[in-house]
Amino acid sequence: MHDLLSNKLGALGVFIEERTNRALNDLSPSAAAVLSTLHFQPGLTTTELSKVVAVSQPTAVRLLDGLHRRGFVERGAPAGRFTPLSLTDAGRTEVCRLQHERIAALGSLLRILEPDDLDRFETMLDRILADATTSRARARTTCRLCEHELCGPGICPIGNRATEIERGDHGA
Numbered sequence: 001m002h003d004l005l006s007n008k009l010g011a012l013g014v015f016i017e018e019r020t021n022r023a024l025n026d027l028s029p030s031a032a033a034v035l036s037t038l039h040f041q042p043g044l045t046t047t048e049l050s051k052v053v054a055v056s057q058p059t060a061v062r063l064l065d066g067l068h069r070r071g072f073v074e075r076g077a078p079a080g081r082f083t084p085l086s087l088t089d090a091g092r093t094e095v096c097r098l099q100h101e102r103i104a105a106l107g108s109l110l111r112i113l114e115p116d117d118l119d120r121f122e123t124m125l126d127r128i129l130a131d132a133t134t135s136r137a138r139a140r141t142t143c144r145l146c147e148h149e150l151c152g153p154g155i156c157p158i159g160n161r162a163t164e165i166e167r168g169d170h171g172a
Helices: 003-023 029-040 046-053 057-069 089-110 115-132 136-142 157-167
Strands: 073-075 085-087
Touching (some): 029 073, 046 057, 057 073, 085 089
């Protein structure tokens, strides 16, 4: 029924992916997700980080090793079997750069829309994102590259839906 529309949505997804990848420069999407996640959630362990970034624990270790070599990530003092992770000043600068470039690159796709069209598109997009959200864990993974200061509590359709699910408001 909606095959043509779905096909067009897939094409939009390609444009979004291409623009996002250009904004990341030489970082892989997973490495960028590590930096972004640690920016908004400093102190995570490798295991916690691997879940948010949706990579295996060994892959997370390799990503962290590469980001550590580049001077973006530092490991804190081990607390038992856990080592908290955080960004260096260079890592924080890199996250700000990639967030700015990502938002600008994706925003350029919207420049064709008039203000009323933008409002309607945002309303529809919020509905789609909320409906696709199935859990808090999925919300964290979906938003791993998001600029959380733009789309925080009460604003984010994904986070809001995850909260509804946690409260048992499944039909909301």
